[in-house]
Structures are given as structure tokens and as C-alpha cells.
Amino acid sequence: MKKNFVLLLIFVLATITIAEMIGFQSIPLGPVTIGLLPLVYAILLTMILGFQVFRKGIWKKVYSERNVNFAGKYLIFIMLPLMARYGADVAPQIREILQVGWVFIIQELGNLGTVIIGLPIAIMLGLRREAIGATLGIGREGELAYISEKYTLESKEGRGVLSIYIIGTLFGAIFFSVFAPLLLDFGFRVEALAMASGVGSGSMMSAASATLVARVPEMESTILAYASASQLITSFIGTFTMVFLAAPLQKLMYKRLVRSDNK
Structure with missing residues (x-):
């Protein structure tokens, strides 16, 4: 051993x-x-x-x-120093972040995209109860905990969230490190992309923000502050968004989509 x-x-x-x-x-x-x-x-x-x-x-x-x-x-123990770094990056830019704080809050509504867009596609591809676990969110620790408590990881819903968790772990950072600078070249503002980096995954956020810093080094402090603040807010408010908005919406959509599919 x-x-x-x-x-x-x-x-x-x-x-x-x-x-x-x-x-x-x-x-x-x-x-x-x-x-x-x-x-x-x-x-x-x-x-x-x-x-x-x-x-x-x-x-x-x-x-x-x-x-x-x-x-x-x-x-999780490896991620703890990264969490501390989030706070250190946010503090120097706190005034600027508070000025656009409402944008960070509204950004949380974007977490419903996995349900609104992903669930119908998953149903079309032939998934059923697996789609509930796979489309509740981006399949990180929050979704994993919620599905495991509600359905257990041995259930079909559990297999769905585990699949997304594994895929996100393997390919999430790679995708974000490519996608963020790609959108920058298409004319998106670096502040918006930095804010969008905080999706609830430390590795994905780090990959996206680091590639943005490499492309726009003079805005390093702003990029890291926006990305870190977004990550912190997503980790906190995202849980409530998932439980009180995403899960009920998903349940309603699933019943209607599966019913219409069986007609």
C-alpha cells in the first residue's frame, strides 16, 4: 500500500x-x-x-x-488553497465587484440552461431517468450531493450525474481553456468572460481565467477578481438555484416531455 x-x-x-x-x-x-x-x-x-x-x-x-x-x-483538500486564493483575489477589487453585483446574481439564472436546453436534448437522445441527474447542473459536487441524497448514486439518476461528473473532470478544463479565448477573439468583453468562468468548478474556472490572463495580461487583477467572485457566488447561491428553481423546473419538464414522447 x-x-x-x-x-x-x-x-x-x-x-x-x-x-x-x-x-x-x-x-x-x-x-x-x-x-x-x-x-x-x-x-x-x-x-x-x-x-x-x-x-x-x-x-x-x-x-x-x-x-x-x-x-x-x-x-477537496487540494482545492482548499484555491478557495483561499479566491478570497484574496476578490478583496482588492471588492468596490468594482459590488458596482456590478446584480450582474453576478442574474448570471445564476444561466444555471437553468442545463435544464431548459440539456433536458430536451437528453430525452431526444433516448435518456430517461438518467437525464435527471445528467442535466440538473454541470455535474459538480453540489449536483452530485443532491442527487446522491435524493436518489442514491446506484439509481439511474445517480448514474446520470456520475457520468457528467466524470466527463467534466476529464474534459471540462480542456474545453474551458479553449473556449474562453475563442470567445475573446469573437469580440466578447474580457470582463464578461471572466465572470462566466465561475461556473461552480474550480478546475474549469482556473483554466478559463488563466487563459484569459495569458491573452490579456494587463487585466490580470480584474480577470481573477471577477472569476473568483463569480465562483464564490455560484458555489453559494447556485445551491439554492438548483434546489428551488432548477429541480422543480426539471421535474415539470421531464413529466411533460416523457408524456409527449410516449404518445
Whole structure:
């Protein structure tokens, strides 16, 4: 057990070192420039080495079930310093944030998009109760906790939210690190994109805000402050939005969509 744990730590340090050596890279695609963070390379590397074909010998020990469960269970402790950083980034820009505070509140209504847009698409694709877990939100810790308490993770709803949680963990940061600078090239204001970075996922927010900072370094303090404030508000108000707005709306839509589908 101790040997496998030591291998896991060595693997993590080696992955971080390789990713940082590659560093931030800009890839021009016509008029659009996509920025890729070291975080993206770290995720891609660990994903590739986690494929079954590579899980032999030492890699089999690194990706043992015990190590995977340990990493998932204690991920929150790694995120705690990031949460503290949110507060440190918000404080210097608090006056500016308070001036546009109502925008942060209204932004929470965007969390209903997963229900309004995602649920009908999921039903069309053939999902049923799995769609309830998959479209309640972006499938992070809040949605995971709500679905597990209400339906259990062994239920169809639980399988739905777990699927989105895994997909978000694997591809969320990669998507956000590409999508944020892409929208910047299409003319969106950097403040709006920074605000939109706080979707309730620390890794996604970090990926989006870091690529924006790399593209507009002179606005680093504003970008980090807006992204951090948005993340904090989403983590707090987003829970109430999910329970009192998203869940009832989803229940109503699901009944009507499934009923009409069965006619």
C-alpha cells in the first residue's frame, strides 16, 4: 500500500513537472488563437496513461483502485488553497465587484440552461431517468450531493450525474481553456468572460481565467477578481438555484416531455 502511494506521489510530481516544462502554448487557427495551459497537458497525460492498454507493470500500480479512490476522496483538500486564493483575489477589487453585483446574481439564472436546453436534448437522445441527474447542473459536487441524497448514486439518476461528473473532470478544463479565448477573439468583453468562468468548478474556472490572463495580461487583477467572485457566488447561491428553481423546473419538464414522447 505504502509503495503504491509513493508511486502515485512520484507520478503526480513528474506529471506536473512535464506540464510546467511545456508551459503555456498559443495555437493560431486562422483569425483565432487558442491558448493551452499546463493544466491541459497534465490532464491529457494522465488520461492517456490511464487507458487500459498502458495499465501494465508500474502503471497498473499507479492507477490501482486504491490510489484512484484515494485521489478522488481527498481532492477537496487540494482545492482548499484555491478557495483561499479566491478570497484574496476578490478583496482588492471588492468596490468594482459590488458596482456590478446584480450582474453576478442574474448570471445564476444561466444555471437553468442545463435544464431548459440539456433536458430536451437528453430525452431526444433516448435518456430517461438518467437525464435527471445528467442535466440538473454541470455535474459538480453540489449536483452530485443532491442527487446522491435524493436518489442514491446506484439509481439511474445517480448514474446520470456520475457520468457528467466524470466527463467534466476529464474534459471540462480542456474545453474551458479553449473556449474562453475563442470567445475573446469573437469580440466578447474580457470582463464578461471572466465572470462566466465561475461556473461552480474550480478546475474549469482556473483554466478559463488563466487563459484569459495569458491573452490579456494587463487585466490580470480584474480577470481573477471577477472569476473568483463569480465562483464564490455560484458555489453559494447556485445551491439554492438548483434546489428551488432548477429541480422543480426539471421535474415539470421531464413529466411533460416523457408524456409527449410516449404518445
